[in-house]
Amino acid sequence: MDGTLTFSEQLGLKQEMEIPDVLDLVSTSDIPNLVSSASRVIAPLGPISEFAARSPWLGLENHFFDDVARWLKDIRDVDIYPGVSLLRDAMKRGEIDPKLVDKGLQRWLDSQSLQLPRDVAERFCRAALELDDLPSALLEAPELKNQIAKWSVPDYWIKQQHSIQTLSFRLEQQTGVKVARDLDRHVIKWCKLFLGGSHTAWALPSREEGFYRAWHRLVQYDPELNHWQRQLLKKCPKDATDALEEALSAFEISQCQIQHYLEAHLLSLPGWAGMMLWRSQQTPEEESLLTEYLAVRILLEWALIKPYLPLPEQQTKDQSLHVRLIAAWVHWGDLPIEAWPQLSASQQQTYLSFADSFDEFLRRRIWLEAWEETYEERLKAMITSKKYTSDAKKPALVQLAFCIDTRSEPFRRALEKTGPFETYGVAGFFGLPIETCKLGSSHSHASLPVILKPQHKIKEVAPSFTFKPYEQRRQVVNSVKHMFQTMKQNVLTSLLLPEVSGPWLSLHMLARSFFPRGAGRAFRKLRQEFLQKPATELSLDYVNPEVGLPIGFSEQEKVHYVRQALNMMGLTKNFAPLVIICGHGSHSTNNPYAAALDCGACGGASGGFNARVLATLCNSPKVREMLCKEGISIPIDTVFAAAEHITTINELRWLYVPELSKAAQEAFDRIQGVLPTVSEHVNAEQLARLPDLGFRFKRRMNEVHRFAEDWSEVRPEWGLARNAAFIIGTRRLTEACDLDGRVFLHTYDWQKDDNGTLLSNIIAGPVTVAQWINLQYYGSTVAPYYYGSGNKATQTVTAGVGVMQGNASDLLIGLPWQSVMKTDEAFYHAPLRLLVVIEAPDQYVERLLAHDAAFRQKVENGWIRLAMIDPEGNWESWF
Structure with a gap:
């Protein structure tokens, strides 16, 4: 090797941990494999209309969180630890216990082989943990620079620049020529043309041949390139893989650097690259799309920077670190500058080594861990x-699965406070791997978490x-x-459209602006009355079409999915007269992120359709008869119904209420009577969290309806902001606790899970998705300009696939400020890594960690925190 570190070495790892060896990969000169391996630094990004939460670091979880943080700072100047202002704000709010900061410091000091007196080291660390910056006057002090100029700096303290940057970025840094920005602008232009498809007025010619071939046909006519650049690109190979290999060869990128160079380009525009990655995973016809994207990008880079090649050698040494380490001891360690020349070389090295190890990353890591431990301690208490409430409770009148x-x-x-009602928590697709097709629609939508694939199609049908x-x-x-869309996009008819539609649209605008609640209700009622959707049924019986997924389920599959759902809920006996399966969805107006509020796990699909399917299956006499033979006996007077929890206004909307037995009717009337009180109470909680309300109405329900209908409202609800923990256990564990809407709750009874299968399934499915949601909110908070999407008010929906800031930004991959921040200065979401709490004996958790290598790796590498509550109620942390 030529002294360049491998990717894992750049991350500071001692072991590869299941990462393919880079040298073995590149020895085959297999470009597709290199691209596939490089793609782990970005996350797939689907269309915003099918928004799915993704961890930005999905492919990097086999590395330590701290190592990834340091690498990202080095290669892209992206900081994924909470900033100093955010940490201080959390301290002021009382969310960080200072004693736990000190505990973290002592834990770190105990792990070190200190060459300094303990009191000296502690004094330095405590002062540094105040998180104040080194004074600029000190760093520029002439006496400091004069003293350092007299010393020879050991190579050990000269910072090596190991990150591999793109040549265009290096050129921009060294000369100021805006090549990297021009390159991004060109790539964004072509990506918008290709990905827009049917959403754009004019489609990209030859796009059916693929991104690279369509680009190669047209780039020779691009007026933004000069004649020489167009001719250079015209002569490139017609195959994307060959073209990419040629460009890398032209840049003289050594084989051991190719993967790192591709990673640097993917991280330059992670949004557009993530969309290409997502598209490449959808159909075999586009599986090479990410390779084509890199070929286009690197060939354009070649054309833009070829006149400047070869670039000057990259500066490899930076002595500024040495200055900062000395200044740190002067400022935090009370060692005057004049004292340093009096120290021996070994003493200097000892002091510098200690200050270097206790750097800003470590200081903020200690603060973050103290923040997380503070939350855990309070949740534990x-x-x-x-x-625990007595097991001899009155029988439940209604059971609800949320x-x-x-x-x-x-x-x-x-809801539980208003009567004899029991609630259960389960993944909101209820274990049904289905694709849904609503009445009269030709479009199907996968209604399950994006980590799964649908296996059945369910249609809404009605009599002819x-x-x-x-x-x-x-x-x-x-x-x-x-x-209307055709006229708007046509050059000539677009001139006539304002004259035709102006009066109606003006009325619509005024009504929406000044009377949002009433206007929204009126427009919706008008549409419903005109369409008059008839009563529908579901195509639940098995039909095998010639093309596509089977429609409905076989009898055995019906029983299997009902059994599975009831087991996951922990509801296999003592059924109430009425069991309600509750999906959830949201309602907001003029909101690009509406799908994110419906369900961040299921690509924007509401859980209501699944709830209706499951409830209908549970009412099937054949299904009940077969379940009874397996030991799950559902009483004849127990009826299943389906509803949808609208989170914006906290109402239950009934989707499916079959004929009720006498007992079920009494239960239905009882819960109908308390739902307005429940909605009022929850809305009061929800409104109190939203900033700067200035209530317009005396009634809270009017205010939440305004939030849902007002097209100027940038924050219709908080979504899953402040999520912090995932509790897997019985409801009696948490029923007396006000968890402040910060906890994912999954019902689980270890006594019904002898072999640990249910626990493994919960960890592999719901916990994984919750972790993705947690890290997406985390990234959008700590690095909003890179992993978030900026101000919602200035976003542009582009090409029908996502949002940008302006017309030439990256495709934004995370959540807007309004989803995580109260104001531009004050945060709302607390960026804590997900705490998973399991109620089970320790052998259950040990077995889980032994069998689930992926989950164990997340815990050990700091992507998830783990705790356990044993049957006696004792709490144990596993990290």
């Missing part, structure tokens, strides 16, 4: 201080005598919408 979504927790808590009139009216609506 809340749960363990509450006495999604584990954190927004369900306040609703469940309020009611469906035909509905379909005719729906076609009228679609025709008007299509005509």
Whole structure:
């Protein structure tokens, strides 16, 4: 090797931990494999209409969190530890216990082989943990520079620049020529043209041949490139892999550097690259799309910087670190500058080594861990201080299964206080791997977490005598919408459109602006009355079409999915007269991130359809008969219904209520009577958290409806902000606790899980998705300009696939400021890594960690925190 570190060595790792050896990969000169391996530094990014939460560091979890943080800072200047202002704000709020900061410091000092007196080391560290910057006057002090100029700096203290940057970025740094920005602008332009598809007025010619070939056909006519650049690109190979290999060869990128160079380019525009990665995973026809993207990008880079090649050698030594380490001891260690020349060389090295090890990353890591431990200690005190309620409770009148979504927790808590109601937490797709197709629609939507693939299609159907009139009216609506879009995008008719639509759109704008609640209700009612959707049924019986997924389920599959859902809920006996399966969804107006509020796990799919499917299956006499043979006996007077929890306004909307037995009718009437009180209580909690309300209405329900209907409202609800923990256990563990809407709650009874299968499934599915949600909120808070999406008010929805800031930014991959910040200065979301709490004996957790290598790796590498509550109520942390 030529002295260049491998990717893992750049991250400071001692072991590869299941990472393919880079040298073995590149020895084959296999570009597709190199691209595939490099893609781990970005996350797939789907269209915003099917928003799915993804961890930005999904492919890097086999590295330590701290190492990834240092590497990202080095290669892209992206900081994923909370900033000093955020940490100080948390301290002022009382969210960080100073004693735990000191505990973290002592823990670190105990792990070191100190060459300094303990009191000297502690004094330096305590002062440094105040998180104040070194004074600029000290760093520029002439006496400091004069003293350092007399000393020879050991090579050991000269910082090596190991990160591999793109040549365009190096050129921009060294000469000031804006090549990297021009390159990004060119790439964004071509990506928008290609990915827009049907959403753009004019499609990219030859796009069906693939991104690279379409670009290669047209780039020779690009007026933004000069004649020489166009001719250079025209002569490039017609195959993307060959072209990429040629460009890398032209840059003289050594084989051991190729993967790192590709990674640097992917990290330059992680949003557009992530969209290409996502598209490449959807169909075999586009599996090489990320390779094509890199070929386009690196060939454009070649054309832009070729006149400047070869670049000057990159500066490899930076002595500024030495200055900062000396200044740190002067400022925090009370060692005057004049004392340094009096120290021996070994003493100097000892002091410098200690200051270097206790750097800014470590200081903020200690603060972050103290923040996380403070939350854990308070959660522990809340749960363990509450006495378990007696098992001899009155039988439940109604049992309700909610999604584990954190927004369900306040609703469940309020509901349980109003009567003999039991609630359960389970993944909101209810274990049904289905693709849904609503009445009259030709479009199907996967209604399950994005980590899974649908196996069945379920359609809404209606009798022909009611469906035909509905379909005719729906076609009228679609025709008007299509005509409007066509006129808007056509050069000539777009001039006429304002004259035709102006009066109606002006009225619509005024109504939406000044009377948002009433206007929204009126427009929605008008649409519903015109369409008059008929009563529908679901195609649950098995049909095997010639093409596509099977429609419905076989009898055995029906029983399997019902059994699986009931086991995951822990509801296999003592059924109440009425069992309600509750999906969840959201409602907001003029919101690009509406799908994120529906469900961050299921690509924007509401759980209501799944709830209706499961409830219908549970009411099937055949299914009940077969379940009874397996030991799950559902009483004849127990009825299952389906509802949807609308999180914006905290209402339950009924989706499916079959004929009720006498006992079920009494239960239904009882819960109908308390739901307004529950909604009022939860909305009061929700409104109190939203900033700068200035209530317009005396009634809270009016205010939450305004939030949902107001098209100027940038924060219709908080979504899953402040999520912090995932509790896997019985409801009695938390039923007396106010968890403040910060906890994912999954029902689990270890006594019904002898072999640990249920626990393993919860960890592999719901916990994984919750961790993705947690880290997406984390990244959007600590690095909003890179992993977030900026101000929602200035976003541009582009090409129908995502949002940008302006017309030439990266495709933004995270959440807007308004989802994580109260104001530009004050944060709302607390960026804590997810704490997973399991109620089970320790052998269950040990077995889980032994069998689930991926989960164990996340815990050991600091991506997830783990705790356990044993049957006696004792709390143990596993990190």
